[in-house]
Amino acid sequence: MIKKITIFLLLFIAFSCGKKISESKAEKENKKIEENNLAEKYNRHVDFYNQIIKIDSHIGYYFEIAGKGEKLNKIKSEVPLPVIEQKFIDEIRNNTKIEGEFAELDDKSHVLTTVLEGMKVLTDEMRDYYKDELYLKDGYKKGVEYHLKFIETAKKYNEVSRNYKSSFKEKASQKKRQNLETFKKEGKVIKYNLMLLMDSGEALLDEIQNQKLNAENFIEGNVDKFILQNEQLKASYNQLKISSEDKKTLENEGFHNSDFTSFLLYTERFIDSVDVLIAKMGSKEKIDKGILKNPTAVENTSGTPENIFNEYNYLVKEYNRLLGKK
Numbered sequence: 001m002i003k004k005i006t007i008f009l010l011l012f013i014a015f016s017c018g019k020k021i022s023e024s025k026a027e028k029e030n031k032k033i034e035e036n037n038l039a040e041k042y043n044r045h046v047d048f049y050n051q052i053i054k055i056d057s058h059i060g061y062y063f064e065i066a067g068k069g070e071k072l073n074k075i076k077s078e079v080p081l082p083v084i085e086q087k088f089i090d091e092i093r094n095n096t097k098i099e100g101e102f103a104e105l106d107d108k109s110h111v112l113t114t115v116l117e118g119m120k121v122l123t124d125e126m127r128d129y130y131k132d133e134l135y136l137k138d139g140y141k142k143g144v145e146y147h148l149k150f151i152e153t154a155k156k157y158n159e160v161s162r163n164y165k166s167s168f169k170e171k172a173s174q175k176k177r178q179n180l181e182t183f184k185k186e187g188k189v190i191k192y193n194l195m196l197l198m199d200s201g202e203a204l205l206d207e208i209q210n211q212k213l214n215a216e217n218f219i220e221g222n223v224d225k226f227i228l229q230n231e232q233l234k235a236s237y238n239q240l241k242i243s244s245e246d247k248k249t250l251e252n253e254g255f256h257n258s259d260f261t262s263f264l265l266y267t268e269r270f271i272d273s274v275d276v277l278i279a280k281m282g283s284k285e286k287i288d289k290g291i292l293k294n295p296t297a298v299e300n301t302s303g304t305p306e307n308i309f310n311e312y313n314y315l316v317k318e319y320n321r322l323l324g325k326k
Helices: 025-066 086-095 103-131 141-186 189-210 223-244 247-252 257-283 295-299 305-324
Strands: none
Touching (some): 141 189, 223 257
C-alpha cells in the first residue's frame, strides 16, 4: 500500500513595514524591532506547523504497517514512528512567551506540546523496543501494549492538532491577503507575482487533497479541475518571468535577475510534473507496480501526486531563500 502523501509546508509569509508616517529615528528602530520579533514569532509557528504535518504522516505510516485496529501486525523491522525532539517542543513553548499577535495559536500550540511530550516518551520506548528486537524475547507482548497506548495517544493528538492546524491556516490566509494588498499598494510587482504563483501552486495541492489522490488512484480524479488550475499556474509563472526580467522593476525592489534563476527552474520542474499528471489522467496511464512498492521512487516519479508535493516543497524553500535576502 502506498504511504500517505507527505504534506509539506504550503504556507508562507512576508512582512512589510506598513504605513509610512512621520516618526523619529528611535521610533522607527523600535517599530522595526517589534516587527522583526513578530515575524520571528510567526515563522516559528510556520516551522511548528510543518513539523506536525510530518508527524501526521509518520502516524499514518505506523498504522499502515502495524494495523489500524487493536490487533497488532507483527513488525520485523524498525517501525516508522514520529521523531519528536525536546528542542522542538521547548522552542514553541518559549515562543508563546513573546508578547504580540497570535494568542489563539499560542494557546493551541501549548496544549499540543503537552500531548507531544507524552507521545515522545512513548515513541522513544517503542523505537528502542523494535530497534533492539526485544519483540523476539517476549513474543510481541510489550509491542501490543505499546500499540494500544499509541492508538489512544494518536486520538488525543489528532484532536488537538486539528484545532491548531485550523487556526494556523486561517491566520496564514489572513496574512497572505494582507501581504498581497500591501505589495499591490506599494507597487512591488515582483513580490506580488511571487505570492500569486505560490498561491496557484498551493491551490493545486489543495485539489489533490480534496480529491484524496495518490500514485495508486490519481487517474480516477477529475482532470478538468487540474487543467484549469494549471492554466492559472502558468499564467502566474509568465507574469513573474516578465517582471523578473524588467531591469527597472528589479532595481525598484532590490533584486537582480540572477536571483530568480533557481526559483524559475524549480517552478518549471513543478509545472512539468503537473503537466505529466494531467497527461496520465487523460490517458488513464497507471504508475508501474514496481515503482508503487517504493515510496522514494514514487516521490521521484514525475506526475505522481507525491512528486508534485515534493517539487512544491523545493519551490517553497527557494521562495523563502529568495525573500530571505530582502
